[in-house]
Amino acid sequence: MTETAGGKTLDVAVFGAGRIGRIHAANLARQPSVRLKYVVDVNREAAAALAAQHGAQVADVDGAMGDASIGATVICSSTDTHADLILKSAAAKKHVFCEKPVDLAIERARECADAVTRAGVVCMIGFQRRFDPTFAAVKARIDAGEIGTPEMLVVTSRDPGAPPVEYIKHSGGIFKDMLIHDFDIFRWILDDEAATVHATGSCLTDPAIAEAGDIDSTAVTIRTKRGRLCQINTTRRAAYGYDQRFEVLGSEGMLQAGNVRPTEVVAWSKRAVAIDVPEAFFLERYRAAYADEIAHFFAAVTEGKPVRTTVADGLKALELAEAATQSWREGRIVQLG
Amino acid sequence: MTETAGGKTLDVAVFGAGRIGRIHAANLARQPSVRLKYVVDVNREAAAALAAQHGAQVADVDGAMGDASIGATVICSSTDTHADLILKSAAAKKHVFCEKPVDLAIERARECADAVTRAGVVCMIGFQRRFDPTFAAVKARIDAGEIGTPEMLVVTSRDPGAPPVEYIKHSGGIFKDMLIHDFDIFRWILDDEAATVHATGSCLTDPAIAEAGDIDSTAVTIRTKRGRLCQINTTRRAAYGYDQRFEVLGSEGMLQAGNVRPTEVVAWSKRAVAIDVPEAFFLERYRAAYADEIAHFFAAVTEGKPVRTTVADGLKALELAEAATQSWREGRIVQLG
């Protein structure tokens, strides 16, 4: 923290100057009493460009972690650096915002959870979907009792196209890379934990994905400890674009969370009445969610309040991804603790 | 009426074996205690085919009108025969169902109105739109107070394509031929009468229509005696099909009546998310309405109850069409009585 004329300012270091780092940096710039001080990236040029844009400086990991004035870190670097940077942040008593996943290995993620707890720092995991205005409204309306007791959740989560196979090889597999968001949605919306997980899948879009030992299409079923049911369907390639929907059946009604479209144009032609396809991909679809989540993080840090997506949530989602991977690989139903 | 084992049966003569005559004949066949006895058409072949299909006989006008067992006539012949057949039906004390319009000349329509009143017979005009399930539901919900006091009505009424110019020449003009239905909707939905009418229009689809002294696109505004507002927009040619919608703004909300589509398929492609265009034309769009109106007519006749669309309604719609025609031709606002 730095004392300024206007009160305390929180100095922040951002790790990772890629797409998502740039989004967080821009949103961070709009928070009151928050200042981007350092940008860290192995790509010094990218770091320099982002730093220049926001009047920040380029630093390396040790420089940023060693500066006592830095009150919080925002980790948007590659997945294999997450755990290390969380542990270093905890050691340096800095609050942490970290993109999902905590780590691909559950043990390592657990280590991070322990470290931030011991250090007493805030650690928020970037499950931005919980901050999507539509998804958040559904959650609030369920909590307000609008549909009675939730009984069933159906999640449709489809990407517009698969990432390069090189990426997939190091992604931890589709369940940890892609469905981890959906597993978090499941826990958040049904407010319950998994008792059993069944996952199956296929490689239907590109044989190279199968050769890399992964699949591109999955069908997951979770039964919760309270007997509620959840089905998740995903694909790496929906020809019509990015499709992010879910619906919750409750004892007294249903709430559906739909896609967001760029415009509200309706076109009537000889053949059909047509509306826009959904927003292109996650950066567009979750634009408001990214802004809201970073505001939530800094508000929590400033006001000493708990964050909505903790490292424990990150760990639970990872356990589900692990269980689903097992279920798929071994062709069996997996019991959770 | 004919006494049968099962009670009284109402014998009916249908005039006109064209498209709409065939629809009425088929719906008539489903009414309990109603029997199609005669089909009358200048085209004897068409009459014979329709009669054969329903176990009826071919007759000429005098034969049908002269048969005392005929309790009701259903008039679906060409517009120029309507008044004559209504007057003959009234003289023969037969109940009458007649397609719109009563006549193109207001004086002649008034004569019909007087005749059926004097004769004490039921005379229903075929404003089938009042029986459309969607339109009827809007009316019922307004009447139940759902939107408070109705204040404004916007009617969109578009045909998929213009009829042959030969037809247009004898149609009485677009206001009497096409908008007469919309004028009836206006009176029915706002439950009010016109104080002033303003109509303008253009010939935008086919110069031959202009040469025939008519227009194909109109914009009508009616202000009612109670100050309510109504706008009607029509065209003879909507490239995307038959478009029949209206919306009613009330002091406490709005009700919209939308189009009916053949199926509920939603297609997601790279370019758009698309649903069906509306039902092709009036025979498809108002299929349920035609069935319900004829059932309403025979129920009213049988039970001695009033019909929902009287010859007086036909007359009022005609007066509005006349006023709109004047407004358009003379470029002025027309006051109504």
Place this chain on the structure above:
Amino acid sequence: MTETAGGKTLDVAVFGAGRIGRIHAANLARQPSVRLKYVVDVNREAAAALAAQHGAQVADVDGAMGDASIGATVICSSTDTHADLILKSAAAKKHVFCEKPVDLAIERARECADAVTRAGVVCMIGFQRRFDPTFAAVKARIDAGEIGTPEMLVVTSRDPGAPPVEYIKHSGGIFKDMLIHDFDIFRWILDDEAATVHATGSCLTDPAIAEAGDIDSTAVTIRTKRGRLCQINTTRRAAYGYDQRFEVLGSEGMLQAGNVRPTEVVAWSKRAVAIDVPEAFFLERYRAAYADEIAHFFAAVTEGKPVRTTVADGLKALELAEAATQSWREGRIVQLG
């Protein structure tokens, strides 16, 4: 068959004068050259009422089966009579239309399949959903290649309320009673056979259903021989009504089949913009489907063409229901032949 002035007429016996029997009888009355001769029901009064309405006679099973003039039987009696009546129809060389399921026991259903094959009679099973205009349009558009290769199917199939527990006890369980339709949809839409079935479920709406040994909410996942995925979610009680939707993801797009609503009214109030809930239950939702399926049956019989939903389809759906029941009861993934 009976020779009449107008050509051959097919005489038909309907077994079962309940709700669905009455619907079939009414639709049957509209088929050209088809005549309802007998109505058979253990409830003689119900049989008599239905017979009277359509100018038919009451008969018992032997009477109807023994009358050589009867060309086809329509079986809408209780499930436990289906197999017996199919076998008797086959023995008497009568074509058969039979409501689903063929029988609750696979062996018995197989016996029926063999019998009708040997007898060379048409045997159609009443999977009316294949004749729903929306569902049929989706199928036709898939077949026309609109979405490329189908990859994933998500079926939502929810009843508005559970039947009496007494019914449930003799229903064969939710998978045979309710999901059998969805299993047929799966085979029809994906045009593929199941390799593995996983089913789970819960009793969430009424403990009495659990006491009867059944569940009311299910989540089923099928992986096909070609690696395609299908998820089915069902409940016996959707508070908002009868919900029958599915969506098919293909390599080049998606097609969704939506619910049908009674009207196209849109209501705008302070709180929300609202449309109708779906048609109340199967009799309303599938009104057009029932009419189309019986027309299809008689057209097939008359023209000697194959029917779209054969007894083999009934058998396959039953096998899937049996596998799902096993999967749920034994908590394991079931492999199919």
Place this chain on the structure above:
Amino acid sequence: MTETAGGKTLDVAVFGAGRIGRIHAANLARQPSVRLKYVVDVNREAAAALAAQHGAQVADVDGAMGDASIGATVICSSTDTHADLILKSAAAKKHVFCEKPVDLAIERARECADAVTRAGVVCMIGFQRRFDPTFAAVKARIDAGEIGTPEMLVVTSRDPGAPPVEYIKHSGGIFKDMLIHDFDIFRWILDDEAATVHATGSCLTDPAIAEAGDIDSTAVTIRTKRGRLCQINTTRRAAYGYDQRFEVLGSEGMLQAGNVRPTEVVAWSKRAVAIDVPEAFFLERYRAAYADEIAHFFAAVTEGKPVRTTVADGLKALELAEAATQSWREGRIVQLG
């Protein structure tokens, strides 16, 4: 213009620190190479607060106009100050962004148009609706020929509630205050000028509005020089919220521009299937439009390109508002030059 390390920076003075002034100031802060230097408001406190928020200074009109470093003015003060500030800006050779309307008097507006032309400065009028993503997409698709030749425009423009009667008294009347936006939409979308205007209306929501000599509900019809038709319906009070839609019928199809909703939640209950009402009012509905229009203005100034909404457009909209007012007051159709 001020030379800085990074190149030229445009210094700007904002007049008016009210709601819309604050929005423009915030959006202005995001433009590259643009700096808010002065905030001017008769309410010094409001000016000081807004200036502090953006690191600007408070000035009075003469101070801001007299500073040669100010390259552009942004006028968001009350309507009666617009013309004076435009004329002063022109005299000082400053580019101008001014909220609608230019002035309530056509003569005075014309004077402004002449002044900015002579001065050679950019003058953009704040018709933000042209920058709404949905409206702009419709315009672009029309221009791309998607619906052929535009033939008819139907505009629905409804406020959620009337402003205080005190405001209405000085507003210039509903046509200049509220419909001026719709008149601009009309000219922009149909790309044509009015030949005749017919306007009628009523006071239906609050008698105090009638006492102030105004109406709250209007129905306007415009016929263009090329014979195209436009209908506009407005109300000061739509119980369900802010309703901003239009539809354009063309020779080959139709494009509709719909409302924007806060979320994409769909709620299914016993009674209805419901979505959100539209965004609350213009600040929410046109959030993106306000951002885009100010970016457009500064881009135009910087690059020396023409703006999309000129003072001539402001003048034309005002002439239409004047004509509509006459038509309504005098009960006649008004011809335009």
